[in-house]
Amino acid sequence: MNMIRNVIVAVLGLFILASCSKDDDSVEVTPPRDRGEVEVESQANLKAYLNTHFYNYEEFEAKEDGFNYKIVFDTISGVNSDKTPLMSQVITEKFTYLDTEYTLYTLVAREGAGIQPTFADSTFVNYQGNVVGGDKFDSSVTPLWFDLTQVVFGFANGLKNLKAGTQFSQNADGSVSFGNDYGIGAVFIPSGLAYFNGSGTGYSAYSDLVFTFDLYRAVEDTDDDNDGVPNWKEDINGNNFLNEIEDDSDGDNIPDYLDTDDDGDGTLTRDEIVINADGTITYTDSNNDGTPDYLDPDVN
Numbered sequence: 001m002n003m004i005r006n007v008i009v010a011v012l013g014l015f016i017l018a019s020c021s022k023d024d025d026s027v028e029v030t031p032p033r034d035r036g037e038v039e040v041e042s043q044a045n046l047k048a049y050l051n052t053h054f055y056n057y058e059e060f061e062a063k064e065d066g067f068n069y070k071i072v073f074d075t076i077s078g079v080n081s082d083k084t085p086l087m088s089q090v091i092t093e094k095f096t097y098l099d100t101e102y103t104l105y106t107l108v109a110r111e112g113a114g115i116q117p118t119f120a121d122s123t124f125v126n127y128q129g130n131v132v133g134g135d136k137f138d139s140s141v142t143p144l145w146f147d148l149t150q151v152v153f154g155f156a157n158g159l160k161n162l163k164a165g166t167q168f169s170q171n172a173d174g175s176v177s178f179g180n181d182y183g184i185g186a187v188f189i190p191s192g193l194a195y196f197n198g199s200g201t202g203y204s205a206y207s208d209l210v211f212t213f214d215l216y217r218a219v220e221d222t223d224d225d226n227d228g229v230p231n232w233k234e235d236i237n238g239n240n241f242l243n244e245i246e247d248d249s250d251g252d253n254i255p256d257y258l259d260t261d262d263d264g265d266g267t268l269t270r271d272e273i274v275i276n277a278d279g280t281i282t283y284t285d286s287n288n289d290g291t292p293d294y295l296d297p298d299v300n
């Protein structure tokens, strides 16, 4: 689990790190490659893989007793020449991330019957990470809680296409139980939506990755700063990424999803919205200028 938590460090933080390292002349740092160029290569690599490989979809369709509900990828060749390629089964989504347009591919092997998380909710998952066409570099031993704001972009945005199970429960000894209706899938991630120029055990810089995952549980409308506004709604520029300057309304280097006073007017966000008895939220706009009070420094 260490790898996946290697968060895309807040962009704000990156600038600070970059400006603090110049007095250390013993370390030579290779500047990262151009994101657009790398993405072109990643797309060629991912498409080549998705067009020449399939997964055990027939086993998922048959649902026979004894099937372990694990995704297995294989090459389309020989006795498997007639299989349907992954490329025609994946969900294709485009994202703008760090000024680059990226394409992400998600396979939904079994959708799941429960709650569907957003890209920014808390989830309880099993996962395995491989380099595309290569070896495993990371996996969970037992299911883990992941706040999707703290994992690589591609992982969070692939997982949001699944639904959790419906029969999750936590036992007195801390173990958990779940029925067999949780979501099962995989996401194929260009390096720019994974670790980009970062490297670690089992993967090198600019590796495209595939994660397979089981989504046991999801918490709707996770609210990391507990200000009443769910994480997903604090994505001001709507690119499914929260750790960036564009999502820091008051410019205090704390992105909105972690800032209890989003507009920095001295009144807590929680006191500038109305949480109704049924749990829904009214975003009051007192001066009718189209900006809700909690994001409007002119209203406090």
Ligand SMILES: [Ca+2]
Pocket: 223, 224, 225, 226, 227, 228, 229, 230, 231, 234, 256, 257, 258
């Ligand atoms: Ca919030």
Ligand SMILES: [Ca+2]
Pocket: 235, 236, 237, 238, 239, 240, 241, 242, 243, 244, 246, 247
């Ligand atoms: Ca954003």
Ligand SMILES: [Ca+2]
Pocket: 248, 249, 250, 251, 252, 253, 254, 255, 256, 259, 261, 262
């Ligand atoms: Ca802020």
Ligand SMILES: [Ca+2]
Pocket: 261, 262, 263, 264, 265, 266, 267, 268, 269, 272, 293, 294
């Ligand atoms: Ca405020």
